Amino acid sequence: MKQVILETAGLTKSFDKGNAVLNKIDFSIHQGEVVVIVGPSGCGKSTFLRCLNLLEEADSGEILLEGKLINQEKKNVHKYREQIGMVFQSYELFPHKNVIDNVCLAPLLVQKRNKDEVKEEALKLLKRVGLLEKAESYPRQLSGGQKQRVAIVRALMMHPKVLLLDEITAALDPEMVREVLQVVLELAKEGMTMVIVTHEMEFARAVADRVIFLDRGEILEEEKPEEFFTCPRTERAKKFLNTFHYE
């Protein structure tokens, strides 16, 4: 079995003393694995990803990155975040920087890497996602799909050990969804370790090694995509999947 990259044990999180948004989540992802998390709106998917990236502080439970506990000390949070990439639904490119500066900023500032080498890699990646000619453009000059591809490149530039994608196509017009998902499918093929939250069920089925069904802050199902999408075991998963069918 391959090395475990990211792992949680008993991860619990609630907001303002309310009910637990995440309830004792045990989760792990191995090197090169793609885990897709699906579940109804408000079930805690985003909160889970944000906890993994330490943007949200868990109430209790452990988060381990390559076996190292990362959610106890406050001081080195940025050191851990650096190794965990994240792409948001709303892209969140930096509007005052052009594309190339957006993607080079963190490698230069945080990792203090060589400027020429970083730029060369950036151009290579931008070319791969078909945006080489947009290197000097500003985010406001790009379409949603283009922005999201830049955001993916920006995350990849840090050589993260795992990439977290939170509904990265949810804000896109339908005709732009494919160009973004195509990039993710290619990354999966190359062995990128990813945790993906999505409402695109066809895509989930194609990209996932394992599907997790999250409902009311708990993992109700966890299995291979063929099994989950053809014969889900729980009633709630069946009901959830039915909402994607039109007769």
Add this chain to the structure above:
Amino acid sequence: MRGIMDYSFIVENTPLYLEAALLTIKIAACGIVGSFVVGIVCCLIRELKIPLLSPLVQVYIELSRNTPLLIQLFFLYFGLPKLGIVWSSEACGIIGLIFLGGSYMAEGFRTGIDNVPKIQRESAYSLGLTGTQTFWKIILPQAIATSVPVFCANSIFLLKETSVFSAVALADLMYVTKDLIGLYYKTDEALLMLVIAYLIILLPLSLISTWIERRVRYAGYGNTGTL
């Protein structure tokens, strides 16, 4: 002969107004630049929550925003000398303006920072940036860009406030006007020239700020909205 202007009077006194206008501009320029610097420094102190200085800044801002410029000037010009601190009337004017403007700039600047969406910060964090790096590289540039309209409005406000300075015996436009009225009773002419002088100063400033605002808006800084 009321109702008819004495043009020779106007021509005769134009140099006087010119000189006064230059003084007004000089004080306003120093005051605006100074306010900007004080505003940014105050804002940084508050944003980075520097102990001791942070509450001090809070007190200053409340004090500055809740007292009229005239009172502040009187305090600087008549009050402080009693404590042994003597200013020239010019220094007094500039310091008074900075004292007033600094807090307005700081507040405008804070609004700019608050307007940067929280998720921009998180986006920087998720790339491994520290809090300080995020502030300097991501938040600050966007905050400055969105605060530009406020800075422009504040600058015009401060320039207008210089009219209060004649109260501390500074030979600015208002002072010259009052002087001339007192000496020759040419009220209409003197006031007309006053209005024109302020217009000549304020109009370009207003146009420049509109131009800057439009450019900033075009650059799309700060608005992170989707396409």
